[in-house]
Amino acid sequence: EVQLVESGGGLVQPGGSLRLSCAASGFTLSDHYMDWVRQAPGKGLEWVGRTRDRVNSYTTQYAASVKGRFTISRDDSKNSLFLQMNSLETEDTAVYYCARVVVTGYYFDYWGQGTLVTVSS
Amino acid sequence: DIQMTQSPSSLSASVGDRVTITCRASQGVDNYLAWFQQKPGKAPKSLIYAASNLQSGVPSKFSGSGSGTDFTLTISSLQPEDFATYYCQQYNTYPITFGQGTRLEIK
Numbered sequence: 001e002v003q004l005v006e007s008g009g010g011l012v013q014p015g016g017s018l019r020l021s022c023a024a025s026g027f028t029l030s031d032h033y034m035d036w037v038r039q040a041p042g043k044g045l046e047w048v049g050r051t052r053d054r055v056n057s058y059t060t061q062y063a064a065s066v067k068g069r070f071t072i073s074r075d076d077s078k079n080s081l082f083l084q085m086n087s088l089e090t091e092d093t094a095v096y097y098c099a100r101v102v103v104t105g106y107y108f109d110y111w112g113q114g115t116l117v118t119v120s121s
Numbered sequence: 122d123i124q125m126t127q128s129p130s131s132l133s134a135s136v137g138d139r140v141t142i143t144c145r146a147s148q149g150v151d152n153y154l155a156w157f158q159q160k161p162g163k164a165p166k167s168l169i170y171a172a173s174n175l176q177s178g179v180p181s182k183f184s185g186s187g188s189g190t191d192f193t194l195t196i197s198s199l200q201p202e203d204f205a206t207y208y209c210q211q212y213n214t215y216p217i218t219f220g221q222g223t224r225l226e227i228k
Binding site: 035037044045046047050061063064097102105106107108109110111112113114 | 153155157159163164165166167170171176177208210212215216217218219220221222
C-alpha cells in the first residue's frame with residue numbers, strides 16, 4: 001500500500017527556517033517524480049515544486065514564489081523526500097502536502113496527509 | 122503562468138442530482154488536466170487524470186471531458202460523501218497551476 005507521511009511542521013518566526021520530511025512507503029521512491037503542494041488557511045491549492053526521478057538526475061523545478069528560498073531534496077535510500085524552507089515569510093503559512101507523480105503521465109496519484117507550517121512572530 | 126478558472130465557485134445540489142463543474146485554461150494544455158476532491162480538514166484525493174481517465178478506485182459516477190482550454194467534471198447521482206470542494210489542475214506547463222476550487226454543498 002502506498003503511503004506518504006509528512007512531518008516537521010510547526011511554528012517559526014519570519015525569516016526563520018524549517019525542514020519538512022515526507023516518508024514514503026509501498027513503492028520505490030527513485031522511480032517517481034515527487035511534488036510539494038501547499039494550501040494556506042481557507043485558500044486553494046498552490047504548487048510549490050518538484051524533484052524528478054533518478055533517471056532524470058533528480059532535477060528540480062520551483063514556483064516563482066519560493067524559488068531561491070525553498071529547496072527540494074530526497075534520500076531514496078531512506079525513502080524520504082524533503083523540503084528545506086529558508087527566509088520564511090508570513091505568506092508561507094500553509095498546510096504542506098507531498099504528492100507522488102506518475103512518470104508515464106506526469107499526473108499526481110497519491111497525496112500525504114499534510115503538515116502545518118505557521119510563520120508568525 | 123496558465124490561469125485555471127473554475128465555474129461555478131460554489132454549487133448547491135441535492136442527493137441524487139447530476140452536476141457539472143467547468144474548468145477553463147487561459148491557454149491550451151492539451152489533455153494534461155486533472156481533477157481532485159478535497160473534504161474539510163483532509164488531503165486532496167486524485168479523481169481524474171489526462172482529462173478523462175479515472176484514477177484507480179474512483180467510482181464511475183465521476184467523469185471528465187475536454188481538451189485544449191475547456192474541461193468539465195460531471196458527477197452523477199450525488200451521494201452525501203460527494204459533497205466537497207473540487208479542484209482542476211493543469212500539468213502541461215510549469216508552473217503547475219490549480220483552479221480556485223468549486224465548493225459543492227448540499228441543498
